[in-house]
Amino acid sequence: TQLLEQSPQFLSIQEGENLTVYCNSSSVFSSLQWYRQEPGEGPVLLVTVVTGGEVKKLKRLTFQFGDARKDSSLHITAAQPGDTGLYLCAGTYNFNKFYFGSGTKLNVKP
Amino acid sequence: NAGVMQNPRHLVRRRGQEARLRCSPMKGHSHVYWYRQLPEEGLKFMVYLQKENIIDESGMPKERFSAEFPKEGPSILRIQQVVRGDSAAYFCASSRGQGGSNQPQHFGDGTRLSIL
Numbered sequence: 530t531q532l533l534e535q536s537p538q539f540l541s542i543q544e545g546e547n548l549t550v551y552c553n554s555s556s557v558f559s560s561l562q563w564y565r566q567e568p569g570e571g572p573v574l575l576v577t578v579v580t581g582g583e584v585k586k587l588k589r590l591t592f593q594f595g596d597a598r599k600d601s602s603l604h605i606t607a608a609q610p611g612d613t614g615l616y617l618c619a620g621t622y623n624f625n626k627f628y629f630g631s632g633t634k635l636n637v638k639p
Numbered sequence: 640n641a642g643v644m645q646n647p648r649h650l651v652r653r654r655g656q657e658a659r660l661r662c663s664p665m666k667g668h669s670h671v672y673w674y675r676q677l678p679e680e681g682l683k684f685m686v687y688l689q690k691e692n693i694i695d696e697s698g699m700p701k702e703r704f705s706a707e708f709p710k711e712g713p714s715i716l717r718i719q720q721v722v723r724g725d726s727a728a729y730f731c732a733s734s735r736g737q738g739g740s741n742q743p744q745h746f747g748d749g750t751r752l753s754i755l
Contacts, residue, residue, distance in 0.1 A: 535681075562743070571643070571730050571746030572682070617681050625695045627672070627744070629681035 532556060533620055533630035541636040545607055550633040552618035553600040559622055561601050563592055566615040566632070575603075608637045643668075643733050643747035644713075651753045652721050660716040660750045664733030671714040672732045672744060673699075673706060682730060688714060718752075726754045 536551045552561070560579045564572035576585050578594035578601060585592045589612075591604040605612055615634050619627045644663040652658050664671050669690050674682035684698040688708040699706065703721075708714040718725055728751050732744035 533681075564746075569748070571732075571748045573746070574743050577743060619682075624742075625687050626684050626697065628684065629674075631679075631681045634679070 532628045533618055535616075535618060535630035535633050537633060538631070539634050539636075541638065542608055544609055544637055544639050547604070547606050548608055548635070549602055549604045550616055550635070551600065551602050552620075552630055554620060555599065556620070556622075557598050558620035559598075559624065561594060561598070561618060561620045562627070563601070563603055564617040564619065566617060567613075572617055605635075608635075610637045610639050613637050643731055643745050645729075645731050645747035645750050647750060648748065649751045649753070651755060653755050654722055655720050658718040658721050658725070658752055660718075660729050660731075660752070661713040662716070662731030662733075662747060663713040664731075665735075665745055668733035668735050668745075670734045670736065670742075671708050672734075673714070673716050674730045674732065676728045676730060676749070685716070721752075721754050723754045726752055728752075 534553045562577045563575045566572040576592045581596045581598045583594045589606045593602045613636050615632045617629055617632045619629045621627045643665055646661050671688045673685040676682045686699045686706045687695040691710055703719045705717045728749045730746055730749045732746045734742045734744045736742040
């Protein structure tokens with residue numbers, strides 16, 4: 530059973546388009562993190578959200594944590610080929626153990 | 640490079656052999672986490688260690704798998720009598736304190752274990 534469900538699983542878009550990926554759970558998390566992973570490499574942390582309703586921006590990326598701290602979204606504006614990768618969300622209750630979603634595999638075509 | 644170092648990057652073992660995966664955390668980090676990733680999937684938590692202590696091993700199989708993080712030297716994930724199903728990428732992450740918003744986890748590039 531997957532604690533965190535990510536959607537869509539796969540996304541292929543043209544350069545310049547906008548997109549949103551989702552991370553949903555029935556559980557309330559203390560914090561939630563978003564990572565990007567490229568083939569053959571480890572995940573790289575993009576952002577940590579802690580407060581319900583929190584919105585964080587990282588250049589063209591906007592992260593939102595749901596009011597109830599059960600879900601999160603990542604919005605990318607004007608996607609570029611360099612955004613291609615596997616986007617993972619991870620939640621934790623106690624900061625000892627992190628639960629990862631299965632990821633959204635994004636392909637941005639030039 | 641002061642990042643999390645994992646070695647070897649690739650490891651091939653025959654069924655029944657032992658696999659030893661090593662992880663050197665970032666300098667100043669005393670918390671280590673091990674994860675396993677199958678192709679096209681997210682990471683599955685295995686174990687969380689601090690220096691010389693296992694804090695949470697709830698994600699680690701009870702048999703054949705063990706982990707340690709000695710006072711000196713890297714953390715070791717050991718898999719005895721490997722089977723084909725152990726083939727996966729194993730990632731290590733480290734943090735300065737207990738992972739959280741102000742103590743993020745930093746990941747290594749993983750060890751890809753292949754069982755023949």
